[in-house]
Amino acid sequence: MSSSSEKIIIIGAGVVGLSTAVELLQHGYMVEIFDQQQAAKAASWAGGGILSPMYPWKYHSAINQLAKFGKQSYLALNEKLQPITGIDFEIEQGGMLIFDHDQFDLGLNYAQHFHEPEQQAYLVHRHEIQKINSQVNTEIDAAVYFPQLSNIRNPRLTQSLLTYVLQHPHARLHTHTPIQKISIAAARVNAIYDTSGNRYRADQYVIATGAWTAQLMAQFNVHLDIQPVHGQMVLYKTPPKWLPTMCMNNTMYLIPRRDGHIVCGSSTNHFGFHQELHEEISQNIIQSALSLVPELSKFPVVKQWAGLRPGSPTGVPKICKIPQCENAWCNAGHYRNGLVMAPASARLLREQMQGLATWVDASPYQWAG
Structure with a gap:
């Protein structure tokens, strides 16, 4: 996939969706983001911001595989974004x-x-x-x-991600724009429609809608227990x-x-x-x-x-292509650890979209079967 001419639609503008957008923008993609409410809110704003799973020894190894990169990823991202956005993540x-x-x-x-x-x-x-x-x-x-x-001050983190996206020439954000319909034909998404009937098209589509993900997955005839x-x-x-x-x-x-x-x-x-x-x-x-x-x-x-x-049942997110669809992806189901896993999740998704060898084992985040 050549990123220079690819447009990606991301549905969901929480920390996972915005991190995915920043990752794709920094690799040359055009990005259009939709959120049914206000961007950078919901669970992404409400959480505590601990840069580790609570009691990591209780969690599936796939969660810790992504979470262990959280602190260093955010330190590097803060250094890169702060001169642009003027917002410090306040990592303590x-x-x-x-x-x-x-x-x-x-x-x-x-x-x-x-x-x-x-x-x-x-x-x-x-x-x-x-x-x-x-x-x-x-x-x-x-x-x-x-x-x-x-810990990271997550309201400042999400505001910085949002500010970066808003100033980027290859990004567009739609807030208070619920996506009602996903049009699928010949194993491809060809368009999405909001509740007012407006149509939006892209080359690839990413579902990153957090607690609301199962509702959109139903349109792919896929059950996802979130x-x-x-x-x-x-x-x-x-x-x-x-x-x-x-x-x-x-x-x-x-x-x-x-x-x-x-x-x-x-x-x-x-x-x-x-x-x-x-x-x-x-x-x-x-x-x-x-x-x-x-x-x-x-x-x-x-x-x-x-x-x-x-x-989600195990807290292990789905970060992969949606079954039976060639150009739709999922990055959702992070449960209590979305913030700490977000940077590694975004990179893992982008590498799969590009057909690259992934930097961590991608198999735990795929659909079974």
Whole structure:
């Protein structure tokens, strides 16, 4: 495929869709992007931005195969995009303290067993915890400390990706433009149509619609088990650098931002496509946060929100050609790890589109059979 004259339509303008667009633009393609809502929102905006799967030893190796490139990919991309967009991703390497005793052995051995030096961990006890992060509850007696783990401020990341796309001469973005119909003939997509009946055409098409992907896949007569999974968050405001590390216990986390905001989450519930806040979930997040960092009670909660993750059975996304269609592709189903997997996912998809040998094993992300 010659990129110089190829036009790609991407349906979905979250972090996966925008990362795919940036990857393709930087390799000479023309890109047209559609989103049914506002770009760079939904789960991409709502997440915490940890540049690692939570407890990576619990996840399928295919997830970690892509996630391990997240931090370095974003550092390189931030260096490239910031002079153009004027937006810093604010990647912070504060490390993470994990307090789940039942995860200590797995966490301490993960880096060696899976050859991931960025996941090197150390067992620390009460006095060492206080030296690393003096805000942690003094009653906590032990933790596993991952000093190299980082977080990215995902609203700034997505805004930078969006700004880059908007200024690019070979990109066009349509927001609040739901795609209603995909016209397929002779094993090829020949056009897509929005809800107003407008037609759009390209050489190749990419479905990157997150939690909404299954609905579009049905038009290809393909079943893809992606369900919306509701996740709720609470935001505190403290002085800058007040909380020096990320903290996590029993899948609940605190993520400090550079300016003193602290993101606390997150829940996992199946409420369909409803994104309303639930008071009992908020209180559970708050109580979990205060159990780890009691002094947080002195600061205000400044915002709460919820997003819909693209839940899939294993969390392993589909990054491949759609069955029985020569010019349509999928990049969806990342569940809780879309942000950290997005750069590697975009590269993997682009290499497959170009017919190149892929930089990582592509087989786990294909349709079975």
